[in-house]
Amino acid sequence: MxxxxxxxxxxxxxxxxxxxxxxxxxxxxxxxxxxxxxxxxxxxxxxxxxxxxxxxxxxxxxxxxxxxxxxxxxxxxxxxxxxxxxxxxxxxxxxxxxxxxxxxxxxxxxxxxxxxxxxxxxxxxxxxxxxxxxxxxxxxxxxxxxxxxxxxxxxxxxxxxxxxxxxxxxxxxxxxxxxxxxxxxxxxxxxxxxxxxxxxxxxxxxxxxxxxxxxxxxxxxxxxxxxxxxxxxxxVGIALVPIPVGLTLSLAFGGKTAAAATAAGASVGWSAKVLGALTKPAVAMTAGATIVAGGAYVATQTPDPAPPPRAAVTSTAPTASSAPLPPSSASPTPSPPPSPTRTTKADLYGTVVDAVDRAPDPDTRPAALPHRPETGITSTWGAKAVMQHRGEKVTLSGKGYVLVRWQISPQSRPGQLVMPAWTGLEGRIFHVASGGGRRMDDPVSPTDSSATGMGSTATGYTVLPDGTQQMWQNEYFYVDGTVTLNQNERGADYGVTVFPTTWDAVTKDVTSGPPEGAKRYGLVRDTGQDDTPVPQYVTRETPADPATVPRDSRV
Structure with missing residues (x-):
C-alpha cells in the first residue's frame, strides 16, 4: 500500500x-x-x-x-x-x-x-x-x-x-x-x-x-x-511468516457484554490483563478520539476472498503438466486449463485474466499472433532501457509492441522476486505473447534432475510471488497510450531490458523453437479483442511506492 x-x-x-x-x-x-x-x-x-x-x-x-x-x-x-x-x-x-x-x-x-x-x-x-x-x-x-x-x-x-x-x-x-x-x-x-x-x-x-x-x-x-x-x-525478499489462524485482536465487541467478550477471549487464549483492557467501556486515545463499547474493532486473519470471474485466454497450444516451482517457495496449485469446448464470456477491457497456468507442450507451435495497429513507441530511455536497480523506470508512449526481457541472477542474490509494476496508465495495455526459447520454470540443466527453473541447486533459486503468471525470458506487450514500467527489485537479483519492437519481431520470436535450437516455442496470449490479458501488476494510479501495486489490478 x-x-x-x-x-x-x-x-x-x-x-x-x-x-x-x-x-x-x-x-x-x-x-x-x-x-x-x-x-x-x-x-x-x-x-x-x-x-x-x-x-x-x-x-x-x-x-x-x-x-x-x-x-x-x-x-x-x-x-x-x-x-x-x-x-x-x-x-x-x-x-x-x-x-x-x-x-x-x-x-x-x-x-x-x-x-x-x-x-x-x-x-x-x-x-x-x-x-x-x-x-x-x-x-x-x-x-x-x-x-x-x-x-x-x-x-x-x-x-x-x-x-x-x-x-x-x-x-x-x-x-x-x-x-x-x-x-x-x-x-x-x-x-x-x-x-x-x-x-x-x-x-x-x-x-x-x-x-x-x-x-x-x-x-x-x-x-x-x-x-x-x-x-x-x-x-533478501523472504516473505513475512503468516499470522496463525486464531490470533485475533478485538476492542469493543459490538453489542456483546463483558462476559461474552471474556468467553470469546478465553477461546483464543488471551491473558486476564489483555481481557481487562479489551472489555473496558472505552479506550481513549491521546488526541481525544475514543473507540466506545458498541463500536467494532477487529483485526484477524481471514480467508482470501474468492477471485473474480476471469475471461478465457484463447490459444491453440495444448497444455501439459507444469514443471514444479523451486522448493524454496510454496508452489501455487495450477488451475486446470479451460475446456476448449466450453464458451466463457469475456470480461471487458481492464480485467486481469492471467492465471497460474500449466506449461504448454514445448514442441507445439503457438496460435497466430493478431496484428494490432503500429504507429511506433517512444521511450524515455531511448532505444533500450536497461533497468537493474530498484526505483528505475521507463515511460512508453504511442501505439505498438514492447519487449520486456528478463535477466535473473540467483547466484548473486537469491530469494523471492518483487515484480515490476506498470503505473500511470493512460489508454490500454495488453500482454500479447511470451517469447520462444525458455520458460522460467523449465529445467535449468538437463543433467540436474533436482533443479527446475528460476535457478538451480548450485546457484540458488529465484521465486515468483504466489499466484504470479509464469514468465518466459522475453515477454511482449502492446501499448496504446502511455504507461510507465517500474523496476521494484528488492528480493532476488534481477534486471529488465525494455525496448520497442514490432509485430514481425514478436512473431519470429514466439515461433522460433525446435529444431532451431531453442528449448520450446513461445505462447500467444492475444485474442485480438479486449479479453486479451492485462498485465497482472498494472494501475492507472501513480503510487509513491510502485511495489505496492496489487497483483490483480483493475484498470
Missing amino acids: DTQHWRSTIAAAQAGDRRALDELVAGWLPLVYNIVGRALNGHADVDDVVQETMLRAVDHLGSLRDPDSFRSWLVAIAMRQIRDRARRRTPDPLDESVSGDAADFAELTVLRLQLEGQRREVAEAARWLDDEDRQLLSLWWLEVAGELTRRELAEAVGISRQHAAVRVQRMKERLETSRGIVRALDGACPDLRELTARWNGRPDSVWRKRLARHLRGCGYCGDTRESVVPAERLL
Whole structure:
C-alpha cells in the first residue's frame, strides 16, 4: 500500500474512524507478529506481547505527530514490550516448559515459508542465539527482507546507526557460528555424536560454546562441501511468516457484554490483563478520539476472498503438466486449463485474466499472433532501457509492441522476486505473447534432475510471488497510450531490458523453437479483442511506492 494511503489512514484513525483503525491494525499486525515471534522464538508469550503492542499503539495513536514515522514508532513499541517481558520474567533453567516452546517460530518459518537448504539453516540457527541477539535478529531479518530500514532498526533498539552497525555485525558472526552448528548436527561426525550423547536436544548458550569449540577443531565438521551463502543474501525478499489462524485482536465487541467478550477471549487464549483492557467501556486515545463499547474493532486473519470471474485466454497450444516451482517457495496449485469446448464470456477491457497456468507442450507451435495497429513507441530511455536497480523506470508512449526481457541472477542474490509494476496508465495495455526459447520454470540443466527453473541447486533459486503468471525470458506487450514500467527489485537479483519492437519481431520470436535450437516455442496470449490479458501488476494510479501495486489490478 502506498505511503500516501497509509498517511491518510493514520489521520482518519486518529480522528476516530473505526474502519481506518481496523485497516491500520490489520495492515501492520503481520509485521509486529514477525518481530515478536522471532525475538521470543515462538514462546507461548508471543500472543500476549503482540496483543499488548497493538493495544499500546491504539491507546497512544493520537500522540503520533508525524504519520510517516508510524512504522518506526510501532516497531519501537514492540521492542519495548519484548524488553519489558524479559525484565518481568526470570525463567528457571530447569523449567522444561520454557525451552520446550522455543523452537516454534523457527519451525513456523521453515514450514510456512517452505524454506529449504541454507535458508532453512538460517531459520534454525536462530534457536542458538541468546535473547539479545535474537531480538536484534528479528529486526535485521526484516531489514534484509526489505520490510524495515537501518534507521528504523536503530531507533527501535534505541542506539545510533553506527552502534547498530557494530551490533548487527557481532550478531551476524554468532549467527554464522550457529549455522555451522546446525550444519554439523545434520552430519555424521562420530566425535560429535559422542559429544552430544549427554545433550538434551534443547539449544542453549552452554552447548553453543561446546559445539563451536568442536567445530573449530574438527576436520570432518569443518569440511563444508558447498559454498556457504551469507545470511543477508539468503534472507533478501523472504516473505513475512503468516499470522496463525486464531490470533485475533478485538476492542469493543459490538453489542456483546463483558462476559461474552471474556468467553470469546478465553477461546483464543488471551491473558486476564489483555481481557481487562479489551472489555473496558472505552479506550481513549491521546488526541481525544475514543473507540466506545458498541463500536467494532477487529483485526484477524481471514480467508482470501474468492477471485473474480476471469475471461478465457484463447490459444491453440495444448497444455501439459507444469514443471514444479523451486522448493524454496510454496508452489501455487495450477488451475486446470479451460475446456476448449466450453464458451466463457469475456470480461471487458481492464480485467486481469492471467492465471497460474500449466506449461504448454514445448514442441507445439503457438496460435497466430493478431496484428494490432503500429504507429511506433517512444521511450524515455531511448532505444533500450536497461533497468537493474530498484526505483528505475521507463515511460512508453504511442501505439505498438514492447519487449520486456528478463535477466535473473540467483547466484548473486537469491530469494523471492518483487515484480515490476506498470503505473500511470493512460489508454490500454495488453500482454500479447511470451517469447520462444525458455520458460522460467523449465529445467535449468538437463543433467540436474533436482533443479527446475528460476535457478538451480548450485546457484540458488529465484521465486515468483504466489499466484504470479509464469514468465518466459522475453515477454511482449502492446501499448496504446502511455504507461510507465517500474523496476521494484528488492528480493532476488534481477534486471529488465525494455525496448520497442514490432509485430514481425514478436512473431519470429514466439515461433522460433525446435529444431532451431531453442528449448520450446513461445505462447500467444492475444485474442485480438479486449479479453486479451492485462498485465497482472498494472494501475492507472501513480503510487509513491510502485511495489505496492496489487497483483490483480483493475484498470
